[in-house]
Amino acid sequence: MVSENIYKPYKMRIADIREEAPAVRTFRLEFADEAEAKAFNFKAGQFGEYSVFGEGECTFCIASSPTRRGYIECTFRQAGRVTGALADREVGDIVGFRGPYGNTFPIEQWEGKKLIFIAGGIALPPLRCVIWNVLDLRDKYDDVTVIYGARSVADLVYKHELEEWGQRKDMHLYTTVDPGGETPDWKGKVGFVPKVLDDLAPSNANTVAIVCGPPIMIKLTLPILAKLNFTPEQTFTTLENRMKCGFGKCGHCNVGKVYVCKDGPVFTLAQLKELPAEY
Amino acid sequence: MEKKILKKQSLGALFDAIKAGGRRLLGPVEKDGRTTYEEVSSPAELAKDYIQTTTSAKSVVFPACEEIVRWQNEGHDVKVADLKPQTTPTVVFGVRPCDAASFAILDSVFSWDYNDEFFRRRLENTTIIGLACTKSDEYCFCTSVELNPGDTRGSDLLLTPIDGEQYLVEIVTDKGKKLVDAAAKLFTPAGNESKEKVLAKVPVKFDQKKLTAKLPALFPKENAWVDQSLACLGCGACAFVCPACVCFDIQDESGRNGGTRLRCWDSCGFSLFTLHTSGHNPRPVQSQRWRQRIMHKFSYFPERLSHLGCVGCGRCSRACPADMNLVEHLSALVEAADGQ
Amino acid sequence: MEALRKKARELLEGKAAAVVIGYGEGSGGKARAVFIRQPDKAATLILDDRCVQNLAVYLVKNEVKSLGKAAVVAQPSTLRTILQLASENQLTDGLVMALAVNNGQVLELTSFHAIEEYLNTAVPPSEAPGKARGLSAEDRAAVAKIEAMPREQRWQFWVNEFSRCMKCYACRAACPMCYCTKCVIESNQPQWIPVAPTGIGNLEWHIVRAMHLAGRCLNCGYCVEACPVGIRLNLLTQMLTDEIGGDFGAEAGFTAKREYALSMFKPEDKEDFIR
Numbered sequence: 023m024v025s026e027n028i029y030k031p032y033k034m035r036i037a038d039i040r041e042e043a044p045a046v047r048t049f050r051l052e053f054a055d056e057a058e059a060k061a062f063n064f065k066a067g068q069f070g071e072y073s074v075f076g077e078g079e080c081t082f083c084i085a086s087s088p089t090r091r092g093y094i095e096c097t098f099r100q101a102g103r104v105t106g107a108l109a110d111r112e113v114g115d116i117v118g119f120r121g122p123y124g125n126t127f128p129i130e131q132w133e134g135k136k137l138i139f140i141a142g143g144i145a146l147p148p149l150r151c152v153i154w155n156v157l158d159l160r161d162k163y164d165d166v167t168v169i170y171g172a173r174s175v176a177d178l179v180y181k182h183e184l185e186e187w188g189q190r191k192d193m194h195l196y197t198t199v200d201p202g203g204e205t206p207d208w209k210g211k212v213g214f215v216p217k218v219l220d221d222l223a224p225s226n227a228n229t230v231a232i233v234c235g236p237p238i239m240i241k242l243t244l245p246i247l248a249k250l251n252f253t254p255e256q257t258f259t260t261l262e263n264r265m266k267c268g269f270g271k272c273g274h275c276n277v278g279k280v281y282v283c284k285d286g287p288v289f290t291l292a293q294l295k296e297l298p299a300e301y
Numbered sequence: 302m303e304k305k306i307l308k309k310q311s312l313g314a315l316f317d318a319i320k321a322g323g324r325r326l327l328g329p330v331e332k333d334g335r336t337t338y339e340e341v342s343s344p345a346e347l348a349k350d351y352i353q354t355t356t357s358a359k360s361v362v363f364p365a366c367e368e369i370v371r372w373q374n375e376g377h378d379v380k381v382a383d384l385k386p387q388t389t390p391t392v393v394f395g396v397r398p399c400d401a402a403s404f405a406i407l408d409s410v411f412s413w414d415y416n417d418e419f420f421r422r423r424l425e426n427t428t429i430i431g432l433a434c435t436k437s438d439e440y441c442f443c444t445s446v447e448l449n450p451g452d453t454r455g456s457d458l459l460l461t462p463i464d465g466e467q468y469l470v471e472i473v474t475d476k477g478k479k480l481v482d483a484a485a486k487l488f489t490p491a492g493n494e495s496k497e498k499v500l501a502k503v504p505v506k507f508d509q510k511k512l513t514a515k516l517p518a519l520f521p522k523e524n525a526w527v528d529q530s531l532a533c534l535g536c537g538a539c540a541f542v543c544p545a546c547v548c549f550d551i552q553d554e555s556g557r558n559g560g561t562r563l564r565c566w567d568s569c570g571f572s573l574f575t576l577h578t579s580g581h582n583p584r585p586v587q588s589q590r591w592r593q594r595i596m597h598k599f600s601y602f603p604e605r606l607s608h609l610g611c612v613g614c615g616r617c618s619r620a621c622p623a624d625m626n627l628v629e630h631l632s633a634l635v636e637a638a639d640g641q
Numbered sequence: 642m643e644a645l646r647k648k649a650r651e652l653l654e655g656k657a658a659a660v661v662i663g664y665g666e667g668s669g670g671k672a673r674a675v676f677i678r679q680p681d682k683a684a685t686l687i688l689d690d691r692c693v694q695n696l697a698v699y700l701v702k703n704e705v706k707s708l709g710k711a712a713v714v715a716q717p718s719t720l721r722t723i724l725q726l727a728s729e730n731q732l733t734d735g736l737v738m739a740l741a742v743n744n745g746q747v748l749e750l751t752s753f754h755a756i757e758e759y760l761n762t763a764v765p766p767s768e769a770p771g772k773a774r775g776l777s778a779e780d781r782a783a784v785a786k787i788e789a790m791p792r793e794q795r796w797q798f799w800v801n802e803f804s805r806c807m808k809c810y811a812c813r814a815a816c817p818m819c820y821c822t823k824c825v826i827e828s829n830q831p832q833w834i835p836v837a838p839t840g841i842g843n844l845e846w847h848i849v850r851a852m853h854l855a856g857r858c859l860n861c862g863y864c865v866e867a868c869p870v871g872i873r874l875n876l877l878t879q880m881l882t883d884e885i886g887g888d889f890g891a892e893a894g895f896t897a898k899r900e901y902a903l904s905m906f907k908p909e910d911k912e913d914f915i916r
Contacts, residue, residue: 536811
């Protein structure tokens with residue numbers, strides 16, 4: 023942080039707003055200060071505290087890739103006080119940003135490996151940063167597969183990017199919607215994400231699985247990965263928990279001996295198993 | 302450690318010298334049966350006979366409410382102010398050794414990777430004149446958490462009343478030395494005066510090392526935690542009177558022209574502490590929140606920060622409306638551990 | 642006391658109650674709430690002047706409700722609290738048993754009607770153990786003094802009193818009538834009351850809470866006992882109790898029927914305050 027005051031946010035201008043799905047929006051944010059923009063760096067997996075001055079702060083991952091400089095993006099669903107206020111913002115408005123906080127996806131360790139990204143609904147944003155990060159450094163990685171599903175076609179986020187990914191020759195994309203969520207012209211799969219994974223039955227050889235989704239999806243996906251012999255060390259996820267400060271002082275995200283904001287939000291399944299179920 | 306003698310009758314002159322240096326002076330003052338730290342000018346205002354204050358001196362370095370961001374609205378723009386931390390030189394007189402040791406606990410969190418300058422500047426500018434204990438009550442348990450009634454850790458000067466007339470003064474830090482130098486004439490060299498014979502004898506009440514070692518295994522024993530916490534009402538009294546509790550909330554307050562962001566005391570005992578906007582609460586029942594308090598102070602703190610999150614002052618137990626006596630509960634946990 | 646212990650033991654052995662909520666020896670010579678589930682632990686029950694905590698607060702706590710049918714040792718203020726909670730649909734008739742101790746005898750009050758009858762015909766509360774019956778003479782004098790103050794001075798009195806508040810919510814936690822699953826302070830859309838312990842935030846919290854208790858408070862005084870910094874909340878709630886009593890002749894906690902002055906209109910209600 024440029025300021026000595028660790029609580030003082032960067033001033034960010036909303037450069038672009040994209041409606042992703044009902045009540046879900048992506049903001050592209052640019053630093054109001056040139057020098058701060060130049061100095062800013064982050065790694066995939068990290069998050070920030072985004073503020074509406076007067077309403078409060080909210081935790082979202084940085085959903086854009088660190089390879090794309092000059093802006094950061096966040097995707098959020100309108101759910102409470104701060105996200106409600108954010109949803110009222112317009113292009114050109116000022117919001118605050120503190121970050122980057124947290125640990126990162128260890129993408130250097132993944133070089134040369136196959137990567138499978140499994141995401142559901144509003145949980146694609148935390149993985150989008152690392153998917154683009156990997157795609158921007160495509161040569162370093164073996165096969166890249168993305169399995170992404172939502173309740174319905176309307177609920178899929180990053181629809182334009184899904185189209186783009188679907189057309190790329192250097193990755194495999196499987197999109198799916200829950201049974202009943204398809205539209206007449208839907209060309210993707212129909213079925214729950216864990217089922218799609220099961221049908222695909224990827225090999226675990228030299229592969230890393232990165233999973234992010236609502237609790238029920240995680241609960242049903244992990245056994246499939248176990249069945250496919252993915253070890254807890256080769257399975258990654260990113261956690262959410264109640265946060266306030268974002269840097270390990272306020273105590274809200276403390277679970278077991280871990281602070282999700284400091285020691286996470288990226289965890290391997292092996293690390294997750296050591297935590298009490300208090301997140 | 303350099304030692305001096307200060308006559309009790311010189312305390313007034315010391316206070317004058319402290320205040321003449323432009324410092325704010327706080328001391329324990331009794332009112333309506335409660336003793337709290339207030340601004341004082343003379344020793345006559347000090348509480349005569351107290352074992353421990355009701356609220357701690359934590360608010361000197363970590364106030365219940367501190368402004369951390371301030372802004373002004375200018376049309377569509379927001380001007381974020383450069384807030385300067387509070388640096389008023391402050392002397393706190395009459396801090397018990399348990400409380401003195403708590404500042405290091407707070408500091409370990411506020412300087413962990415990121416430096417909270419609001420806290421650190423206050424701490425830098427605060428001088429602690431500790432007062433060793435010649436008496437204790439059933440709630441005290443400093444000796445069970447590796448402290449003792451004459452411990453110098455955390456004090457800049459530690460005063461021990463060795464008889465009715467004088468204090469033995471231990472100069473623990475440079476900050477303490479500066480204060481002594483500012484009123485050098487009041488201090489005489491110490492001889493062989495020992496503080497040991499006047500210090501309170503606080504028996505060890507439970508095996509803390511065993512507790513810390515066994516807590517992870519006790520974590521899943523839901524029934525034990527439920528039994529212990531039935532009386533708990535889920536208020537924040539224990540956390541707020543505790544000198545070592547450091548968890549906080551961040552709240553915005555604003556008007557049309559601008560606003561302020563505040564860092565306020567919070568408690569893991571509140572049900573809201575872990576509540577997600579979605580409605581999911583990782584700790585939905587009081588037994589889990591009670592467990593978190595114990596685990597955080599006696600298991601997670603030692604593991605991550607190499608020291609306990611408790612100094613044995615006993616305030617939580619004195620203040621609890623439901624009489625959740627901490628020593629009783631911790632002893633019961635050690636016993637439960639024995640059954641392993 | 643012996644009669645109480647015997648009764649508690651009988652109830653637990655006969656499974657008429659899953660838990661007896663009463664008082665036991667606490668620390669610092671105080672009494673504390675105890676939850677007796679094993680018959681042989683009934684011998685730890687006590688009942689004397691130290692037993693002031695309003696145990697009805699546990700009757701609306703989920704963790705205690707899940708233990709099963711409760712028998713609660715009931716001081717007069719606890720009995721009135723049970724009736725008030727009943728009038729607000731927080732308790733189910735027949736599922737709470739109150740144990741009233743009178744002249745060495747233990748009475749099992751197994752219905753709200755039984756409690757109503759007991760309160761209206763029994764030994765005057767001033768003879769019942771525990772001081773949990775309205776204000777002490779000292780506090781009454783304090784109320785009179787505050788009421789005699791001119792408006793500005795009275796306001797300043799309360800500003801000063803609430804300046805020590807740390808927003809620990811011990812007052813709310815200790816109060817049986819504060820059972821809302823989402824308290825007004827917990828609403829953030831909108832944030833009705835500032836969370837932070839600033840002057841205005843403290844005042845708003847206490848004023849709103851006092852208003853929410855107006856006509857419902859049983860004046861058990863436990864809020865003051867619970868407050869770590871000794872704010873004299875009971876004086877404010879008593880003043881409101883007096884107001885409601887004066888305007889509507891109503892007093893909380895004597896019937897299980899809904900008769901809350903501030904949520905009902907009767908044709909004979911005074912209208913002289915409508916100008």
